[in-house]
Amino acid sequence: xxxxxxxxxxxxxxxxxxxxxxxxxxxxxxxxxxxxxxxxxxxxxxxxxxxxxxxxxxxxxxxxxxxxxxxxxxxxxxxxxxxxxxxxxxxxxxxxxxxxxxxx
Amino acid sequence: xxxxxxxxxxxxxxxxxxxxxxxxxxxxxxxxxxxxxxxxxxxxxxxxxxxxxxxxxxxxxxxxxxxxxxxxxxxxxxxxxxxxxxxxxxxxxxxxxxxxxxxxxxxxxxxxxxxxxxxxxxxxxxxxxxxxxxxxxxxxxxxxxxxxxxxxxxxxxxxxxxxxxxxxxxxxxxxxxxxxxxxxxxxxxxxxxxxxxxxxxxxxxxxxxxxxx
Numbered sequence: 001x002x003x004x005x006x007x008x009x010x011x012x013x014x015x016x017x018x019x020x021x022x023x024x025x026x027x028x029x030x031x032x033x034x035x036x037x038x039x040x041x042x043x044x045x046x047x048x049x050x051x052x053x054x055x056x057x058x059x060x061x062x063x064x065x066x067x068x069x070x071x072x073x074x075x076x077x078x079x080x081x082x083x084x085x086x087x088x089x090x091x092x093x094x095x096x097x098x099x100x101x102x103x104x
Numbered sequence: 105x106x107x108x109x110x111x112x113x114x115x116x117x118x119x120x121x122x123x124x125x126x127x128x129x130x131x132x133x134x135x136x137x138x139x140x141x142x143x144x145x146x147x148x149x150x151x152x153x154x155x156x157x158x159x160x161x162x163x164x165x166x167x168x169x170x171x172x173x174x175x176x177x178x179x180x181x182x183x184x185x186x187x188x189x190x191x192x193x194x195x196x197x198x199x200x201x202x203x204x205x206x207x208x209x210x211x212x213x214x215x216x217x218x219x220x221x222x223x224x225x226x227x228x229x230x231x232x233x234x235x236x237x238x239x240x241x242x243x244x245x246x247x248x249x250x251x252x253x254x255x256x257x258x259x260x261x262x263x264x265x266x267x268x269x270x271x272x273x274x275x276x277x278x279x280x281x282x283x284x285x286x287x288x289x290x291x292x293x294x295x296x297x298x299x300x301x302x303x304x305x306x307x308x309x310x311x312x313x314x315x316x317x
Binding site: 021022023024052055066067068069070071072073074 | 113114115163164165166167168170173178179180183187190191193194
């Protein structure tokens with residue numbers, strides 16, 4: 001459950017989930033909507049995948065993401081969106097993860 | 105292992121185990137009643153609460169199992185229909201549970217059953233409108249999808265069986281609470297079973313592997 005709270009605590013990840021409501025999108029299409037670096041975006045996708053909120057499928061050269069929310073997770077997302085939910089550990093872990101990926 | 109092994113993703117596995125667990129509790133309740141360990145009224149109330157819990161649990165997991173994501177169907181439409189079904193079931197299940205917890209038993213049985221049947225009909229109507237579109241799409245996309253995603257197909261079969269068993273159980277329980285004392289109820293129950301078996305036969309058929317005309 002803490003993975004889900006962590007995933008929903010970040011505004012970018014919540015916006016990714018909102019975008020996926022329209023239907024599956026490739027990683028590139030999603031990344032275009034945000035003004036952040038690719039490694040940071042990959043880290044956001046990884047957090048969403050680990051929490052089981054999205055599923056990814058490789059199609060040719062691109063990775064397609066699709067929403068996979070239970071009703072409870074959907075309600076939590078709506079709650080988080082309405083109240084601008086923040087989770088302290090979220091930003092820290094993302095910055096760590098993205099710096100690791102940049103180093104690579 | 106052999107080639108028929110079915111790979112299940114976590115949400116489907118969770119749903120299968122929870123469904124079986126709740127069925128186990130229902131069987132234990134029925135046995136306890138047979139052995140006169142509990143009164144008929146207590147058994148009915150407990151069974152109603154159990155069905156309410158089952159509707160909430162399955163409704164919550166339904167959008168995660170993505171039962172309508174099949175080739176040839178708009179993923180956005182399918183996703184929206186799955187979310188609608190999930191929300192309808194969770195809300196109906198909460199009301200169902202609350203009625204069996206707090207309302208007098210005879211009133212709880214009739215109102216909860218009407219809510220349960222209403223929820224199932226709403227879902228059936230929404231899904232039927234999608235199925236009509238998908239019927240054409242399946243045939244169109246058959247060639248491109250044939251044999252490409254065996255795991256997904258196997259998984260869809262498990263999800264179809266699980267959801268049909270769940271819908272059959274809820275429909276029968278609701279009708280039983282409403283019409284158990286009617287002479288024709290056993291005939292109706294038999295026809296419901298036949299209907300669900302037919303639907304299962306239709307949906308478990310591997311449409312994707314059919315050659316396009």
